[in-house]
Amino acid sequence: MFSHKVCVAPMMQYTDMHDRFLLRLISKNIYLYTEMISTGSIIFGNCLDQFNYNHEEHPVAVQLGGSNPSHLAECAKTAEAYGYDEINLNVGCPSERVQKGRFGACLMLEPELVAECISSMSKNVEIPVTVKCRLGIDDREDYEFLSNFVDIVKSSGVSTFIIHARNGLLKGLSPRQNRTIPPLKYDYVYRLKEDNKELNIIINGGIKNLEETKEHLQKVDGVMIGRASYDNPFMLSKVDELFFDKPSSNKQKVEILNEYLDYVTIMSDKGYDLSRMLKHLFGLSKGDTHARAFRKKVHQSILDGDIVKSREQLLELI
Numbered sequence: 445m446f447s448h449k450v451c452v453a454p455m456m457q458y459t460d461m462h463d464r465f466l467l468r469l470i471s472k473n474i475y476l477y478t479e480m481i482s483t484g485s486i487i488f489g490n491c492l493d494q495f496n497y498n499h500e501e502h503p504v505a506v507q508l509g510g511s512n513p514s515h516l517a518e519c520a521k522t523a524e525a526y527g528y529d530e531i532n533l534n535v536g537c538p539s540e541r542v543q544k545g546r547f548g549a550c551l552m553l554e555p556e557l558v559a560e561c562i563s564s565m566s567k568n569v570e571i572p573v574t575v576k577c578r579l580g581i582d583d584r585e586d587y588e589f590l591s592n593f594v595d596i597v598k599s600s601g602v603s604t605f606i607i608h609a610r611n612g613l614l615k616g617l618s619p620r621q622n623r624t625i626p627p628l629k630y631d632y633v634y635r636l637k638e639d640n641k642e643l644n645i646i647i648n649g650g651i652k653n654l655e656e657t658k659e660h661l662q663k664v665d666g667v668m669i670g671r672a673s674y675d676n677p678f679m680l681s682k683v684d685e686l687f688f689d690k691p692s693s694n695k696q697k698v699e700i701l702n703e704y705l706d707y708v709t710i711m712s713d714k715g716y717d718l719s720r721m722l723k724h725l726f727g728l729s730k731g732d733t734h735a736r737a738f739r740k741k742v743h744q745s746i747l748d749g750d751i752v753k754s755r756e757q758l759l760e761l762i
């Protein structure tokens with residue numbers, strides 16, 4: 445099993461295969477997650493675009509959204525055949541659309557069903573199945589709620605829990621507000637690890653940099669970073685050496701950009717949308733003197749639908 449010491453969070457519309465390719469140029473060891481893909485869209489729809497990944501991305505987990513054990517088992521088998529390294533079940537998304545489908549965060553109220561879903565997937569695949577959840581739902585803010593959820597779910601044999609360290613509010617807050625308004629309670633996650641030493645506990649929510657990552661790793665097995673790493677992907681450049689005991693690639697931003705632009709050119713020839721690939725570059729210049737000019741140039745390249753013309757200028761500005 446790969447190490448979850450530092451992971452990048454699943455983020456819809458953000459951590460697509462292109463963003464994950466870019467992140468992999470920066471760190472060889474971070475654990476990557478796809479955006480959530482619903483079982484419905486795998487079985488009945490056309491989500492090949494979301495399901496696709498580059499072989500360079502390993503280790504990479506696919507995140508599934510669903511609550512029908514047999515549908516999940518079918519999707520898990522498909523994911524394994526595709527070559528994913530792990531299947532993660534989304535038990536943390538509070539959006540109304542997802543609630544209507546009876547999956548995501550509302551499943552925290554049905555731990556027995558979550559256990560059944562995990563068992564059903566695990567029986568059908570060799571790769572690990574993991575869970576990403578919240579601390580609690582609505583006014584269930586007590587530690588016992590989380591602890592009871594984990595006790596029941598772990599009976600399915602699942603050993604890795606990724607915990608977004610805040611409650612999910614099912615009514616009245618948008619998904620975005622649900623990522624900022626409910627308070628972070630890291631101490632619940634630390635206590636969960638204390639009480640379940642045998643489990644692999646990954647903490648998530650509001651973690652901004654590698655110093656904070658190091659602090660959390662004193663208490664838990666892994667850290668998952670979402671928005672901070674999207675806004676500034678280069679923050680991950682020292683992860684391999686600091687947390688995985690492996691040499692960092694020591695690539696400068698300009699080398700990363702150069703390799704990514706090669707990738708974009710190849711993929712755009714294959715028909716992938718240029719704007720979807722280029723938008724992931726906005727954060728690469730974070731903190732640099734020419735950050736604004738670089739972002740403007742990226743924006744211009746998106747509008748022009750062309751990077752041949754702007755390639756040299758982009759490379760000069762980074």
Ligand SMILES: Cc1cc2nc3c(=O)[nH]c(=O)nc-3n(C[C@H](O)[C@H](O)[C@H](O)COP(=O)(O)O)c2cc1C
Nearest residue numbers: 453454455456479480534608649650651669670671
């Ligand atoms: C734009 C966006 C999309 C997200 N999509 C997903 C998703 O598909 N699945 C999921 O489990 N969490 C999703 N999340 C939540 C993140 O995985 C993470 O739990 C949350 O952002 C807190 O971590 P952070 O403070 O490091 O960003 C999303 C977050 C953002 C900002």
